[in-house]
Amino acid sequence: MIDFAATGSPSSSVGDYLKAVWEIVGNSGESAATKAVAERLSVSPASVSNMFGRLQEMGLVEYERYRGAVLTDRGRAEALRLIRRHRLIETFLLEHLGYSWQEVHEEAEKLEHVVSDRFTTRLAEFLGHPDQDPHGDPIPTAEGELEPDDSLPLGQAEAGQRVRIFKVSDEDASVLDYFGDRGLMPGRTLIVSEVRALDNVVTVEDEEGRVHSFGEPLTRSVFVRPEP
Amino acid sequence: MIDFAATGSPSSSVGDYLKAVWEIVGNSGESAATKAVAERLSVSPASVSNMFGRLQEMGLVEYERYRGAVLTDRGRAEALRLIRRHRLIETFLLEHLGYSWQEVHEEAEKLEHVVSDRFTTRLAEFLGHPDQDPHGDPIPTAEGELEPDDSLPLGQAEAGQRVRIFKVSDEDASVLDYFGDRGLMPGRTLIVSEVRALDNVVTVEDEEGRVHSFGEPLTRSVFVRPEP
DNA sequence: TTATGTTTTTAGCCTTATCTAAATTTACAA
């Protein structure tokens, strides 16, 4: 747990930047570029420079001018705490409040910044301590541990392979709804019948024998793991 | 529904001020004094003057220098919308997340400002459309209607009267817990055995025949309605 | 009606987070 005794809990802006850095570079050790963070948060690059400086003063990132920022241990812990909250809240909204994929992300984005640790703990209990959210992303533990993710985009699967849908990216809510409407959600298995190099269209067959063909953007949003 | 199209949804500060004004003057038509609002929100009187000016520009209060502020229709609607959210959220936290009285208020205070109307609607459904929160305060309807409250503080009851606990003020959480621990919550009936003018101590007997004596501050926190 | 105390407002300043425009650094290709 981070001690923000001096400053109180970090503002929701600070949290947004930390999450953005995490979501861009993950555990790779690389630093997040100003521009990438600016795009992800829809703010100007100048604002990101400014915030990187402040985050460094707070000890949440290591920042070198013109080189981008890397999360410190404290920064990463804080990011994962927000991601945990976000995914638990999404789970609640979907499973108990009847939200659709489209609706869920925006609401969770706002709630994650105001909810207390007590709320998070009690909600996790209420939900039965899930370790994935409904689109398959792992939920960090209260201690900030995150299950490593060895799934790959459907576009990189091979013809003939039997794969299990692991997660559907929540980047674009309309994509989530598209797959949701067709019953293609984490846990379902598919057989890859063709991966066409020419146009990167992937054709799969689902458990009910239905055949689907997906183009580039879609095959980058569905992550799968090969089944034995 | 208020159209904040120009400004987006009002900031949480704006909402806090509107709620404070409502909680101070209610439907009385009187105007809320700068000092009273400042105390309720723990801000300086100067900040209140400043905000009253801004609220007036937004059309949420009518404000006359040195005379305090009165909510406009729009201001009242917005205040009641927040109060509805607050009470629904409290209900959820108490009934489903195992919060205590002590814990619940603070969390609801933060959540009420970020939650969407969709969330409020779905939560109301989830909770079965309650019309009171767990300590007896009426929950405004989605249309902003609030059941009038004809209860009176226990201190004003008369000896020999049979009364039903209507609500316990949530002003002071330790008071809530005190009564909660003794099973004295909205809905229970009491028989008033003595109202002593000398020290304003009220003695009551509960349904199980237990006798309780309460001094001034407590008798001002419990609101009752005479039973036929 | 005047003196005194309380309330309220004004004036000026601070912080956070954002922006645009201009200056600077980096990277890469010829």
Add this chain to the structure above:
DNA sequence: TTGTAAATTTAGATAAGGCTAAAAACATAA
């Protein structure tokens, strides 16, 4: 290795919301 394009930082503004200190208005008691 040098020139240009892209990325980044700096400089200067703005807006919300808060503060303190000083000035102004109000209220009341003598």
